[in-house]
Amino acid sequence: MNKKLTYALLVVIALLVVGAGYLFFSLTQQKQANKEMQELAELDKKEMENEYEQFARQYSEMKTQINNDSIVAQLTQEQMKTQQLLEELKRVKSSDAREIARLKKELATMRAVLRSYVMQIDSLNRINENLTAENTRMKGQYAEATRQIEGLSSEKASLSEKVAIAAQLDATGINMTPFKKGGKKLKRMKDCKSFRVDFTVAKNVTASNGMRTFYVRVTKPNGEAIEDGASFTYENRTLRSTMSKQVEYTGEALSLSLYYNNANQAYEAGTYVVSIFADGHMIGSRRITFEK
DSSP states (O other): OHHHHHHHHHHHHHHHHHHHHHHHHHHHHHHHHHHHHHHHHHHHHHHHHHHHHHHHHHHHHHHHSOOOHHHHHHHHHHHHHHHHHHHHHHHSOTTOHHHHHHHHHHHHHHHHHHHHHHHHHHHHHHHHHHHHHHHHHTTTTTHHHHHHHGGGOOOHHHHHHHHHHHTOOOEEEEEEEEEOTTSOBOSBSTTOOEEEEEEEEOOOTTSOOEEEEEEEEEEOTTSOEEOOSOEEEETTEEEEOSEEEEEEEOSSOEEEEEEEEOTTOOOOSEEEEEEEEETTEEEEEEEEEEBO
Protein backbone atom coordinates (compact mmCIF):
# COMPACT_ATOMS: atom_id res chain seq x y z
CA MET A 1 0.00 0.00 0.00
CA ASN A 2 2.88 2.36 0.92
CA LYS A 3 4.66 1.56 -2.36
CA LYS A 4 1.54 2.46 -4.38
CA LEU A 5 1.14 5.71 -2.48
CA THR A 6 4.81 6.56 -2.97
CA TYR A 7 4.56 5.83 -6.71
CA ALA A 8 1.48 8.03 -7.03
CA LEU A 9 3.21 10.91 -5.24
CA LEU A 10 6.23 10.62 -7.54
CA VAL A 11 3.98 10.75 -10.60
CA VAL A 12 2.20 13.86 -9.28
CA ILE A 13 5.52 15.55 -8.50
CA ALA A 14 6.85 14.72 -11.99
CA LEU A 15 3.74 16.19 -13.61
CA LEU A 16 4.05 19.35 -11.53
CA VAL A 17 7.70 19.75 -12.54
CA VAL A 18 6.89 19.27 -16.24
CA GLY A 19 3.99 21.72 -16.01
CA ALA A 20 6.11 24.33 -14.26
CA GLY A 21 8.82 23.94 -16.90
CA TYR A 22 6.33 24.37 -19.73
CA LEU A 23 4.81 27.44 -18.07
CA PHE A 24 8.25 29.01 -17.61
CA PHE A 25 9.13 28.33 -21.27
CA SER A 26 5.84 29.85 -22.50
CA LEU A 27 6.26 32.94 -20.32
CA THR A 28 9.83 33.41 -21.58
CA GLN A 29 8.70 33.23 -25.22
CA GLN A 30 5.86 35.70 -24.64
CA LYS A 31 8.20 38.10 -22.84
CA GLN A 32 10.64 38.00 -25.79
CA ALA A 33 7.80 38.57 -28.28
CA ASN A 34 6.50 41.54 -26.28
CA LYS A 35 10.02 42.98 -26.11
CA GLU A 36 10.43 42.79 -29.92
CA MET A 37 7.04 44.45 -30.50
CA GLN A 38 7.95 47.19 -28.02
CA GLU A 39 11.30 47.79 -29.77
CA LEU A 40 9.56 48.15 -33.15
CA ALA A 41 7.01 50.53 -31.63
CA GLU A 42 9.80 52.60 -30.09
CA LEU A 43 11.57 52.79 -33.47
CA ASP A 44 8.35 53.91 -35.13
CA LYS A 45 7.78 56.58 -32.45
CA LYS A 46 11.38 57.79 -32.71
CA GLU A 47 11.11 58.19 -36.49
CA MET A 48 7.89 60.18 -36.05
CA GLU A 49 9.63 62.46 -33.52
CA ASN A 50 12.51 63.01 -35.97
CA GLU A 51 10.09 63.94 -38.74
CA TYR A 52 8.19 66.41 -36.54
CA GLU A 53 11.50 68.02 -35.54
CA GLN A 54 12.55 68.22 -39.21
CA PHE A 55 9.26 69.87 -40.13
CA ALA A 56 9.68 72.50 -37.38
CA ARG A 57 13.21 73.31 -38.61
CA GLN A 58 12.06 73.55 -42.22
CA TYR A 59 9.34 76.06 -41.33
CA SER A 60 11.91 78.14 -39.45
CA GLU A 61 14.28 78.12 -42.45
CA MET A 62 11.56 78.97 -44.96
CA LYS A 63 10.54 82.04 -42.94
CA THR A 64 14.05 83.46 -43.40
CA GLN A 65 13.98 82.89 -47.16
CA ILE A 66 10.81 84.74 -48.09
CA ASN A 67 9.73 88.38 -47.81
CA ASN A 68 5.97 87.99 -47.67
CA ASP A 69 4.25 88.82 -44.37
CA SER A 70 1.14 86.78 -45.19
CA ILE A 71 3.11 83.61 -46.00
CA VAL A 72 5.45 84.14 -43.02
CA ALA A 73 2.42 84.31 -40.71
CA GLN A 74 1.06 81.07 -42.18
CA LEU A 75 4.45 79.39 -41.78
CA THR A 76 4.65 80.53 -38.15
CA GLN A 77 1.21 79.08 -37.42
CA GLU A 78 2.12 75.73 -38.99
CA GLN A 79 5.44 75.68 -37.12
CA MET A 80 3.67 76.19 -33.77
CA LYS A 81 1.22 73.40 -34.60
CA THR A 82 4.12 71.08 -35.50
CA GLN A 83 5.91 71.82 -32.23
CA GLN A 84 2.70 71.23 -30.26
CA LEU A 85 2.19 67.82 -31.91
CA LEU A 86 5.85 66.97 -31.26
CA GLU A 87 5.39 67.67 -27.54
CA GLU A 88 2.26 65.48 -27.51
CA LEU A 89 4.20 62.68 -29.21
CA LYS A 90 7.05 62.90 -26.69
CA ARG A 91 4.59 62.57 -23.80
CA VAL A 92 2.66 59.61 -25.20
CA LYS A 93 3.83 56.05 -24.57
CA SER A 94 4.81 53.93 -27.57
CA SER A 95 2.34 51.29 -26.35
CA ASP A 96 -0.62 53.68 -26.69
CA ALA A 97 -1.65 52.45 -30.15
CA ARG A 98 -4.68 54.73 -30.50
CA GLU A 99 -2.77 57.93 -29.69
CA ILE A 100 0.19 56.90 -31.86
CA ALA A 101 -2.19 56.25 -34.77
CA ARG A 102 -3.76 59.71 -34.31
CA LEU A 103 -0.38 61.44 -34.26
CA LYS A 104 0.75 59.41 -37.29
CA LYS A 105 -2.34 60.62 -39.17
CA GLU A 106 -1.52 64.19 -38.10
CA LEU A 107 2.04 63.62 -39.36
CA ALA A 108 0.76 62.67 -42.81
CA THR A 109 -1.37 65.83 -42.86
CA MET A 110 1.59 67.99 -41.79
CA ARG A 111 3.72 66.43 -44.52
CA ALA A 112 1.12 67.35 -47.14
CA VAL A 113 0.93 70.93 -45.82
CA LEU A 114 4.72 71.29 -45.86
CA ARG A 115 4.77 69.87 -49.38
CA SER A 116 2.36 72.59 -50.56
CA TYR A 117 4.56 75.35 -49.06
CA VAL A 118 7.69 73.85 -50.63
CA MET A 119 6.01 73.92 -54.04
CA GLN A 120 4.76 77.48 -53.48
CA ILE A 121 8.20 78.77 -52.46
CA ASP A 122 9.83 76.83 -55.30
CA SER A 123 7.46 78.57 -57.72
CA LEU A 124 8.31 81.95 -56.20
CA ASN A 125 12.02 81.16 -56.54
CA ARG A 126 11.61 80.41 -60.24
CA ILE A 127 9.82 83.72 -60.66
CA ASN A 128 12.71 85.35 -58.83
CA GLU A 129 15.25 83.81 -61.21
CA ASN A 130 13.35 85.07 -64.26
CA LEU A 131 13.04 88.56 -62.83
CA THR A 132 16.74 88.64 -61.92
CA ALA A 133 17.69 87.67 -65.50
CA GLU A 134 15.39 90.33 -66.88
CA ASN A 135 16.88 92.87 -64.48
CA THR A 136 20.38 92.03 -65.77
CA ARG A 137 19.32 92.49 -69.41
CA MET A 138 17.61 95.80 -68.75
CA LYS A 139 20.70 97.27 -66.98
CA GLY A 140 19.02 98.19 -63.72
CA GLN A 141 15.66 99.51 -65.05
CA TYR A 142 13.85 97.19 -62.65
CA ALA A 143 15.80 98.01 -59.47
CA GLU A 144 12.60 98.33 -57.43
CA ALA A 145 11.40 94.90 -58.53
CA THR A 146 14.78 93.47 -57.54
CA ARG A 147 14.46 94.87 -53.99
CA GLN A 148 11.00 93.31 -53.61
CA ILE A 149 12.16 89.84 -54.55
CA GLU A 150 15.50 89.75 -52.69
CA GLY A 151 13.88 87.77 -49.88
CA LEU A 152 12.83 85.03 -52.33
CA SER A 153 16.37 83.84 -53.14
CA SER A 154 17.09 80.36 -51.84
CA GLU A 155 19.98 77.93 -52.05
CA LYS A 156 19.24 74.84 -54.13
CA ALA A 157 20.70 72.49 -51.53
CA SER A 158 18.26 73.67 -48.88
CA LEU A 159 15.33 73.39 -51.27
CA SER A 160 16.41 69.88 -52.28
CA GLU A 161 16.22 68.80 -48.64
CA LYS A 162 12.68 70.15 -48.31
CA VAL A 163 11.63 68.45 -51.54
CA ALA A 164 13.05 65.13 -50.24
CA ILE A 165 10.87 65.38 -47.12
CA ALA A 166 7.81 66.32 -49.16
CA ALA A 167 8.50 63.45 -51.58
CA GLN A 168 8.16 60.73 -48.94
CA LEU A 169 5.34 58.36 -49.83
CA ASP A 170 2.24 57.58 -47.73
CA ALA A 171 0.43 54.22 -47.64
CA THR A 172 -3.28 54.50 -46.80
CA GLY A 173 -6.27 52.14 -46.68
CA ILE A 174 -4.18 49.27 -45.32
CA ASN A 175 -6.21 46.06 -44.98
CA MET A 176 -5.59 42.34 -44.46
CA THR A 177 -8.03 39.69 -45.75
CA PRO A 178 -7.65 36.02 -44.69
CA PHE A 179 -8.76 33.13 -46.94
CA LYS A 180 -9.46 29.50 -46.24
CA LYS A 181 -8.56 26.63 -48.55
CA GLY A 182 -10.29 27.20 -51.87
CA GLY A 183 -9.98 30.99 -51.74
CA LYS A 184 -13.09 31.85 -49.72
CA LYS A 185 -12.83 34.96 -47.55
CA LEU A 186 -12.80 34.59 -43.76
CA LYS A 187 -13.55 36.82 -40.81
CA ARG A 188 -11.93 34.42 -38.34
CA MET A 189 -8.42 33.01 -38.38
CA LYS A 190 -9.16 29.41 -37.37
CA ASP A 191 -9.27 28.05 -40.93
CA CYS A 192 -6.91 30.59 -42.51
CA LYS A 193 -4.60 29.15 -45.17
CA SER A 194 -3.52 32.38 -46.91
CA PHE A 195 -4.14 36.11 -46.81
CA ARG A 196 -4.00 39.25 -48.94
CA VAL A 197 -2.76 42.71 -47.96
CA ASP A 198 -4.23 45.70 -49.80
CA PHE A 199 -3.12 49.33 -49.58
CA THR A 200 -2.99 52.52 -51.64
CA VAL A 201 0.08 54.69 -52.18
CA ALA A 202 -1.21 58.26 -52.09
CA LYS A 203 -0.69 60.69 -54.98
CA ASN A 204 2.57 62.64 -54.63
CA VAL A 205 3.62 64.90 -57.49
CA THR A 206 6.91 65.78 -55.79
CA ALA A 207 8.09 62.15 -55.59
CA SER A 208 10.44 60.89 -58.30
CA ASN A 209 8.96 58.51 -60.86
CA GLY A 210 10.35 55.05 -61.56
CA MET A 211 10.49 51.49 -60.29
CA ARG A 212 9.98 51.07 -56.55
CA THR A 213 9.90 48.08 -54.23
CA PHE A 214 7.20 48.02 -51.54
CA TYR A 215 7.81 45.70 -48.60
CA VAL A 216 4.99 44.31 -46.41
CA ARG A 217 5.84 43.02 -42.93
CA VAL A 218 3.10 41.24 -40.94
CA THR A 219 3.52 40.60 -37.21
CA LYS A 220 1.29 38.00 -35.51
CA PRO A 221 -0.42 38.51 -32.12
CA ASN A 222 2.40 36.67 -30.33
CA GLY A 223 4.92 39.22 -31.64
CA GLU A 224 6.42 36.87 -34.23
CA ALA A 225 6.94 38.44 -37.65
CA ILE A 226 6.16 36.37 -40.74
CA GLU A 227 9.54 36.56 -42.48
CA ASP A 228 9.37 34.74 -45.83
CA GLY A 229 10.11 37.71 -48.12
CA ALA A 230 13.03 39.86 -49.18
CA SER A 231 15.24 41.78 -46.74
CA PHE A 232 15.28 45.59 -46.50
CA THR A 233 16.89 48.31 -44.41
CA TYR A 234 14.99 50.41 -41.88
CA GLU A 235 16.44 52.64 -39.13
CA ASN A 236 19.95 51.20 -39.68
CA ARG A 237 18.57 47.67 -39.19
CA THR A 238 18.10 44.87 -41.70
CA LEU A 239 14.59 43.43 -41.48
CA ARG A 240 12.94 40.56 -43.35
CA SER A 241 9.63 41.23 -45.08
CA THR A 242 6.64 38.94 -45.32
CA MET A 243 6.37 39.71 -49.02
CA SER A 244 7.31 42.48 -51.45
CA LYS A 245 6.39 43.83 -54.85
CA GLN A 246 8.24 45.98 -57.38
CA VAL A 247 6.10 48.32 -59.46
CA GLU A 248 6.50 51.55 -61.42
CA TYR A 249 5.37 54.63 -59.51
CA THR A 250 4.32 57.67 -61.58
CA GLY A 251 3.27 60.06 -58.83
CA GLU A 252 -0.41 59.18 -59.14
CA ALA A 253 -2.37 57.19 -56.53
CA LEU A 254 -1.43 53.50 -56.79
CA SER A 255 -3.45 50.59 -55.36
CA LEU A 256 -1.55 47.38 -54.60
CA SER A 257 -2.54 43.86 -53.48
CA LEU A 258 0.00 41.29 -52.26
CA TYR A 259 -0.85 37.65 -51.57
CA TYR A 260 0.80 35.34 -49.03
CA ASN A 261 0.34 31.57 -49.13
CA ASN A 262 2.25 29.18 -46.87
CA ALA A 263 0.52 25.97 -45.81
CA ASN A 264 3.01 25.49 -42.97
CA GLN A 265 2.19 28.84 -41.34
CA ALA A 266 -0.06 28.73 -38.26
CA TYR A 267 -2.47 31.56 -37.50
CA GLU A 268 -4.29 32.55 -34.34
CA ALA A 269 -6.91 35.04 -33.24
CA GLY A 270 -5.78 38.45 -32.03
CA THR A 271 -4.24 41.65 -33.32
CA TYR A 272 -1.97 41.58 -36.37
CA VAL A 273 0.30 44.52 -37.27
CA VAL A 274 0.63 45.23 -40.99
CA SER A 275 3.48 47.66 -41.85
CA ILE A 276 4.42 48.99 -45.30
CA PHE A 277 7.99 50.09 -46.12
CA ALA A 278 9.52 51.87 -49.13
CA ASP A 279 12.65 53.94 -49.78
CA GLY A 280 13.98 53.10 -46.29
CA HIS A 281 10.90 54.51 -44.52
CA MET A 282 7.83 53.04 -42.87
CA ILE A 283 5.16 54.68 -45.03
CA GLY A 284 2.14 53.19 -43.27
CA SER A 285 1.07 50.79 -40.52
CA ARG A 286 -2.19 49.41 -39.15
CA ARG A 287 -3.30 47.05 -36.36
CA ILE A 288 -6.05 44.61 -37.42
CA THR A 289 -7.84 42.33 -34.98
CA PHE A 290 -9.34 38.96 -36.00
CA GLU A 291 -11.59 36.64 -34.01
CA LYS A 292 -10.98 32.91 -33.63
